[in-house]
Amino acid sequence: MKILVPIKRTYDPNSKIKLKTDGSGIDTSNIKFVINTFDEIAVEEALRKKEEFGGEVVVVSVGTQEWIEQIRTALAMGADRGILVDTGGKYIDQVGIAKILAKIVEEEKPDLVIMGKQAIDDDANQVGQLLAGYLNWPQATFAYKVEVKPNEKKVTVVREVDGGLETVECELPAIITTDLRLNQPRYASLPGIMKAKQKPVKTIKVEDLGIDLTPKVKIEKLETPPPRKAGVKVKDVDEFIAKLKELKALPF
Amino acid sequence: MGILTVLETRNGELKKASLSAVTCARKISEITGLKYHLVIFSPNENSLEEVSYLGAEKVFVIRGEQFQNYTAENYALAIEKIVRDNGEKYVIATATTFGKDLLPRVAAKLSAGMVSEITEIIDDKTFKRLMYAGNIIATVKLESDIKVISVRGVAFDKAGKVDSKSQIEEVKISEKYEKKRFIKLEETKSERPELTEAQIVVSVGRGIKDPENIKLAEELADVLGAAIGASRAVVDAGWLPNDFQVGQTGKTVAPQLYIAIGISGAIQHIAGMKDSKVIAAINKDPEAPIFQIADVGLVADLFQVVPELTQKLKKLKEQAGA
Ligand SMILES: Cc1cc2nc3c(=O)[nH]c(=O)nc-3n(C[C@H](O)[C@H](O)[C@H](O)COP(=O)(O)OP(=O)(O)OC[C@H]3O[C@@H](n4cnc5c(N)ncnc54)[C@H](O)[C@@H]3O)c2cc1C
């Protein structure tokens, strides 16, 4: 079983996000970078499937040389090798990322792609579904539970949807995107970190893929939303109710 | 040529969340002069009747065994066909888990670009949306010929009824996607209003300590006619089902009143509720970040004050004869 895991480098969810003073982008001076939370869950799920059925876990990132840090983290968790598609820092929209990943999928021919449902910076929630669309593969998004049946070439996925949990069955190869409760990712062990240094990471120049990456979505402007003002602290339940009445927040 | 809005149904029943996307379609229609159309899958009679009075030029109805239960694959096939046959320029849906799952696949099929969860329309191709757990508002420009847009439900009112009836067109789709099968949906049953539609939401966090104690919040919710929501901590612990989660990666709500009980107010939680009209918080820690955005804050032990609050509101309600 060969599993491809696309991972994005993004900010640590505990860091404070600020715009640069000129509004041209995010001020990254105090930000720690990590693997996108959902992608870490994807790496973990891929490793568990490999432990169960054997095979190989390949991580792929579309970014700059700095992203190798996150690829190495995934390798330290246990992934076998990494691919960096080097963009040289140029922005590529979701469509572009998905097209690049489709190309990598065509070359690598995995049985399964497991990736995050959304990047916590852009919060777009698109790339997995776009990729499945380009490849005409079945998609199982927002996975809560994944059960692979390699002999039948099928995967059963329980999905977190509005109103409950939905179960679907896909033929392999398929695309799965992870939700928060799929698993608890492991930490990289010290031997894992040592081993990761020896594992291969291949760099591909994005130009060499020959894909038209003219963005369809452009970011025109970034702003900070007006802060919501803190109200009052009340001392007891009676005051609490009185204040809610004053704000006309109660139905009676 | 027009604007296609995809409506969500479950067991034939229209999901009201879809009506936000219709409002978005109306606004884009005003800006561009394009007519708007609706597409609905396997509707029951009532739902079809309801959507026939939303002011659309046409309502496309799709039926067939492969559309009985939702799969993105089959739905995308059908939508692609309608868009191509009618030269539609926009495809819009509300960003429920349905819209989030379906629209990017549709965009891929149409070689279109997509903007997720818009909160505002600037012009025919420019929109606002939130990023970084609501910390940043981005103005984005969508430059593809066909534009795919998902709509943040709370940012657009639900479209109301009009007098004239739309033309209904049944569309036959014979293609079927074979590589995926719907197996089952285990629905969370609740007598309470739906989280994203409720006027009042009572939301619980880790401070509730034990699933047994959730009934404290439920009793309060029942007096107020409120929905129950939760922080991720509560859902992760398995104390409430996944679709109760409010936040960056859960649901976005904007009720008249949001009461946060034992919730610290992490940025990812706030992302899902900060547009509520009134925010009230009960937390024993005076430094909890939730107080920085709460209109009314009560620093107290929830186990003491929540039952008292429920009792006192109950009295008030009885006095009001409600
Ligand atoms: C402040 C800012 C400004 C930007 N400006 C522009 C701009 O002007 N023009 C432009 O075209 N783009 C711009 N981008 C970049 C672009 O919007 C996204 O980074 C990119 O399109 C990926 O989409 P996403 O992160 O929204 O993916 P989502 O759909 O939210 O991600 C889902 C999953 O896809 C995978 N994935 C996503 N990205 C990658 C990746 N790079 N490598 C590997 N796997 C990945 C991960 O598994 C992830 O969990 C900007 C981004 C930011 C943060």
Ligand SMILES: Cc1cc2nc3c(=O)[nH]c(=O)nc-3n(C[C@H](O)[C@H](O)[C@H](O)COP(=O)(O)OP(=O)(O)OC[C@H]3O[C@@H](n4cnc5c(N)ncnc54)[C@H](O)[C@@H]3O)c2cc1C
């Ligand atoms: C990628 C990512 C996505 C996330 N998405 C979401 C999301 O969508 N929604 C979400 O909610 N979270 C999300 N989170 C998690 C978020 O960061 C917080 O961990 C979570 O919201 C905390 O939940 P909580 O407030 O219930 O728990 P805690 O932070 O543990 O807070 C519990 C609070 O209860 C109070 N308390 C304890 N006992 C009492 C008592 N007896 N009386 C009164 N108060 C009491 C405490 O003072 C404390 O403030 C996400 C995190 C990540 C990394």
